[in-house]
Amino acid sequence: MFSNYQLDSFKDRTTPFYFYDLNLFRKTLDQINEHGVSKGYHVHYALKANSHPRILNEVIKAGLSADCVSGGEVERAIECGFSPSKIAFAGVGKRDIEIEIGLENNILCFNVESVQELEVINELASKNNQIAKVALRINPNVDANTHKYITTGLKENKFGINEKDLPDIFELFPSLKHIELIGIHFHIGSQIEELEPFKKLCLRANELNEVFENKGYKLTIINVGGGFGINYSSPDSSGIPDFKKFFETFEKHLTLKSHQQLHFELGRSVVGQSGSLITRVLYTKTGIEKNFAIIDAGMTELIRPALYQAKHEIQIISDQSGRTNKQYDIVGPICESSDVFRTDYEIPELKRGDILAIRSCGAYGEVMKSRYNLRHEIGTAFSDEIG
Numbered sequence: 001m002f003s004n005y006q007l008d009s010f011k012d013r014t015t016p017f018y019f020y021d022l023n024l025f026r027k028t029l030d031q032i033n034e035h036g037v038s039k040g041y042h043v044h045y046a047l048k049a050n051s052h053p054r055i056l057n058e059v060i061k062a063g064l065s066a067d068c069v070s071g072g073e074v075e076r077a078i079e080c081g082f083s084p085s086k087i088a089f090a091g092v093g094k095r096d097i098e099i100e101i102g103l104e105n106n107i108l109c110f111n112v113e114s115v116q117e118l119e120v121i122n123e124l125a126s127k128n129n130q131i132a133k134v135a136l137r138i139n140p141n142v143d144a145n146t147h148k149y150i151t152t153g154l155k156e157n158k159f160g161i162n163e164k165d166l167p168d169i170f171e172l173f174p175s176l177k178h179i180e181l182i183g184i185h186f187h188i189g190s191q192i193e194e195l196e197p198f199k200k201l202c203l204r205a206n207e208l209n210e211v212f213e214n215k216g217y218k219l220t221i222i223n224v225g226g227g228f229g230i231n232y233s234s235p236d237s238s239g240i241p242d243f244k245k246f247f248e249t250f251e252k253h254l255t256l257k258s259h260q261q262l263h264f265e266l267g268r269s270v271v272g273q274s275g276s277l278i279t280r281v282l283y284t285k286t287g288i289e290k291n292f293a294i295i296d297a298g299m300t301e302l303i304r305p306a307l308y309q310a311k312h313e314i315q316i317i318s319d320q321s322g323r324t325n326k327q328y329d330i331v332g333p334i335c336e337s338s339d340v341f342r343t344d345y346e347i348p349e350l351k352r353g354d355i356l357a358i359r360s361c362g363a364y365g366e367v368m369k370s371r372y373n374l375r376h377e378i379g380t381a382f383s384d385e386i387g
């Protein structure tokens, strides 16, 4: 995974820092183009997974569209060079000022999550003398079989419009003169490793597509969201998710009408495996029943383990010759008991100064960092700069 040249350069750097393997990232984007875009699918990259300008530049070069969930992300996408006509704006709580950013830039569409939001967008568009293009985010009530904090498509989630509200919406639409309904949108959750939930989503989407068609709406966009998972336990052997199987699931089970485009919004699967958090062992200590390794990265740099009980592989990347394995709780320096990366984790014996890579951190890693405990800002390195 890491070249000797990279490992050498890591020794002189202040840790912790994020490292991105742009070669792997480009290969991942190639696979998305080969198996998805080549079929005519529109793939939006979900900026919230990682909005670093260097990452966005690669996404733009690969020709993907953008999926934003805040006004700030819409601005970042445009600054970095995405055409506004390729930007979808989702999110359950868009402020008026954020909606205005979308309107001013004439973005592709707003993915609308409530009846009230439709009315607000209509009103703001009317003030600007504009027609806002919208897709309705409908809650398909499909269980993504993933962690409860990252499942989003069940009836009781805060996201999306429930099917029971559709009759009201159909009644309301004729009065919304500044709204053009161009599509329907779904997003059932994240880190979905099985294809079955996506198949179920397709079947629900087909039914809902008919409901709109029968009401006389001509939808051009069917947006099935993102959520495809990555293999956190084998970052080396599964560096690129199986996009062929993923896109084939939709090709097989989703019925599009001749005037319809299929849109996706992928975040984690695009960038997740391309990032690592590089950290040093500060101290080791032997407890009563456990060995602890205290590292210089904490939940402030990578919150996923504390927030979602996520397990990332941790590898020693400095010299480790002749060491036998030992079990550790690998913990960060933050004053919170949840600041734990792994418990009872088997790894060659650790020593102060060892350099470790916490793998599969490209998505929802750096973007979620905080300055809690007044932690110092950390650095970012890209494989292009250091060989």
Ligand SMILES: *Cc1c(COP(=O)(O)O)cnc(C)c1O
Pocket: 046, 048, 049, 067, 069, 090, 091, 187, 189, 190, 191, 225, 226, 227, 228, 265, 266, 267, 268, 269, 363
């Ligand atoms: C987060 C999110 C995505 C991306 O999800 P991944 O699991 O990273 O692919 C796509 N669409 C919406 C609406 C989202 O909120």
